[in-house]
Amino acid sequence: MAVRLVVGCGYLGGRVAARWQSAGDEVHVLSRSPERAAALNVRGFRSHVGDVTIASSLHDLPIADTVLVAFGYDRSTGLPIQDVYVQGLANLLAALSADTGRVIYVSSTGVYGKTAGESVNEDSACEPLRDGGIACWNAEQLLLAHPLASRSVRLRLAGIYGPDRIPFLSALAAGGPIATPADSFLNLIHVEDAADVVVWGAASAPAPSLYLVSDGHPVLRREFYEEAARQIGAPAPRFVAPEADSPQSRRAAAGDKQIDSRRLWKAMQAAPKYPTYREGLAACLVTP
DSSP states (O other): EEEEEEEEOTHHHHHHHHHHTTTTTTTEEEEEHHHHHHHHHHHHHHHHHOOOTTTGGGOSOOOOEEEEEEOOOGGOOOOHHHHIIIIIIHHHHSSSOOOOOEEEEEEGGGGOOOOOEEEEESSOOOOOOOHOOOOOHHHHHHHTGGGGGEEEEEEEEOOEETTOOTTHHHHHHHOOOOEOTTTTTEEEEHHHHHHHHHHHHTTTTOSEEEEEESSSEEHHHHHHHHHHHHHTTTOOOOEOOTTTTOOOOOHHHHHHEEEHHHHHHHHHOOOOOOOOOHHHHHHHOOOO
């Protein structure tokens, strides 16, 4: 029985935790909310209340065979994203035992600053443009300088989608306009495929290692939302340009690239269950 610690038991981390639990592992989870921790206890996890941004709150963490670092950025805290991603990771690493087996760090393809539809892989230069990508890049460098770096697996994830996580779905169903640059690229990974990658990373990936995690089939936003509309029986979407300095505009401008994930799937000797957005959407959309 392996001991697992999940730091960030959300959309992805929660699925990974459930898989490890089903496999008979002892699964610990860290939450900054006592109420959330209590709910996770009810599900059979061993919950710890702590906040990665408060070093003194990180105590009595288990000596884990695997630590999954998958916490996100909650804007409601009012903290700069660097404080959460970088200092938060520093606090967590300081709290972990030197006998920790493996650290899996969930990063982002936002570390690449490409904006003209270029193809990128693990060897491409990292020149992040947005705060989130910069924070992820700085956090990766922090991990690489830590003694646990030799036991780490870094996973740079493309956009995670899946049940209850399809952007603009309500607008599509209502026939409203979609405020997104229609002819820029989306890089995607279905949440169940992402969970497969994490589980493999814990069991079989070489360490240290780095992989880009996507389905390997970049798609123009226009095509993605047209297919989503078709699958829910909605009218073909209308696209409008987002406001020039809106979060949507900045995100798309800094993310117009094509992720090459062949190294990952070759290492796994597998293919994603949802090889393109079409299969992924079909698995989680129903006609209203």
